[in-house]
Amino acid sequence: MVIYFTNQTGNTTDASVSSFTSIPVLDYTQALSPTTKPKFLAQLRDALINVGFLYLQNPPVSVATQDALTQKGFELFRQPLEKKLEIEMVNSPHFLGYSRLGAEITALKSDHREQFDFATELPAPGPDEPLYRNICGPNQWPDETAIPGFRQATEEYLSEVDALSASFTALIAESLDLPPTAMDGVFDEPQQHKLKLIKYPLPPSDQTSDGAGFQGVGAHKDSGFLTFLLQATPHRGLEVQNKAGEWVSAPPLPNTFVVNIGRALEALTGGVCTATTHRVSLRQEYFIDADGKPLGPRYSFPVFQGVSMDLSAENITLVVPDHIRDLVKDDKVKSDAEATFNKMFKTSIGEGTLVARVTSHQDVGQRWYPDILAKALQGQKDFVSKQ
Template sequence: MPAARRDLPSLDIGPFLAGTAGRGAFLDALRRACHGPGFFYLTGHGIPAAQTGAVLEVSRRFFRLPAAAKLEIENIHSPHFRGYTRLGHEITRGSADLREQIDISDERPARTLGPDDPLYLRLDGPNQWPRQVPELRAAVLAHMTRLGELSRSLVRAFAESLGLPAGHFDRSFAHEPRSHVKLIRYLAPADKHPAEYDQGVGSHKDGGFVTFVLQDDVRSLAADGPRPASPGLQVADGAGGWLDAAPRPGTFVVNIGEMFELATRGYYRATVHRVVSPPPGHERLSVAYFFGPRLSATLEPVPLPAELAREIDDPSPPDPDNPIFAQHGENTLKSWLRSHPEVARRHYADVDPPKGHQ
């Protein structure tokens, strides 16, 4: 069990991307961060503030549309779990999250499946885009493209940080890697929830490979209201408490997912985290980008050097409520079916719930 943490590390990927003298120091810091908290701030990534600001701005414009306009692209219409989710309609660990969001994935045609094709291929398909904010599509797709390039570089850094060739994971990520974005608006509890209910997102681990979170600061729903101090994204500190991952300009918060934890036999850690709702009359925006291998990929155990393998803790017993699959498509479909039960009932009534195995 790792010791309690006091703060999240900040890593500058610039020297790695440029191939300069600080490259080795970055890889060492990356290994310590992923073996320790499993979360870190990333700087030096080269993604301009104009781009991240544009994504947050079009998100804010969409979320401030009338409800009827947002529901035109409600995810219930999509068998691919794309589109708008209204406040309280995504579930984490059996409880409603106090957020509304748009889910957007790679733009690919829907597949026509044969009787022997894996069911997770249903996840491929088109996105739903809002008519009233046409700029949202270009801004989000540009953001996904830049983060996809950054993610490929970071995956190669992950390999080197583990003492492996830089291209160790290329076979899983070179062809049709899986990208997904959530544009998220966190709000205070609605009338149907008690005032003390503050589950922006419930405690969980991300199920995939690696996540990048772009955070906006808390702001008043009025045009220029005050911005009170308020916890948002929080990371378990290893001793029963929580660390605030407060917004820092020019950074992404990066964290490891359960599939990567499984592939490293727990050497790299997927850490429990949550989001606390903002106070009444305020909102918080974030953009979460998830990067993983192609849906058909199976992540095999990483051949760790002996000195790293000796640092692996005894494995925790499997969680019967959250089976983790090494096969990416299975793991991804499991997560969607659990978190969006209304979409599952409409489009996946023929699919059995996932069994409790790893």
């Protein structure tokens, strides 16, 4: 099943046009039947090439598991500040833990959100491993006596999303006429997934008047392989930019995850799978329901599927068939993907990821990686001065 939504101008269109005005909805159960799987794969290929975003309906993550994470997430945000600060991210060289409101930076501006970062539980790297391996490591867990069952709910959710990510990666490969195991070599074993629990409070009343709304998170493309997003409350705000530069709303839909392509997958496929710019806009009207009643804060829980930190150009063997590559008609997409590939995999993807984390979480960078932070900030200044 594919559902089309109306954009803010009231027009509807098929999602396969180059400047999409809707986000397609794919029913995961169709991928499980031999009779409906070919149709699912065709719809998936269209979403990968022309949109970069999709709703995945009926995902194989149980409603009970989703509800448990949501309720424990709400409890975590209700904790007093001093309890949150017990696991503040600045204490972790692995960029895991609590970030205060406005602490993360996107597109050189502070995001109006507070958040907790958790990930697949992994040991800290050894002293002889590359510095970028510090991206992986043990979590900072909240006090179990304050929120009983939080760790269990989080780890069960990550485990089910891990199974989904494996099956969905195989489906992506098949939709590109590759063997289902074609992308297995681009992941670490065990594979790390990063979960963000994000709270967007009501924005200030004096928000920007440029039509974009207050910045919940600035315009960006995700850097990893895939993102699986649970929109935990009914707020609008997630917006996806099409090739005409228009912003298309991606409101919450019942029993769906929003799935989007990251720059690593785009680079690995030579631009066949497209990473699409998106943002979270915090307009005042997004915080009230249809009856004019306040909705309270917006909550959003994405899981980011990364690729191996050691991945580099010389150990990538993925070759997308020519007849699939020819479906990408935009030469700019191909050239951008090539530039991204060269940048991300020039040495290893881990080095670039570490720099990105340091610049996004500058308090963590200042404490644990001051030399990398100073170099990265100077690079940003040099780039801006040339514009």
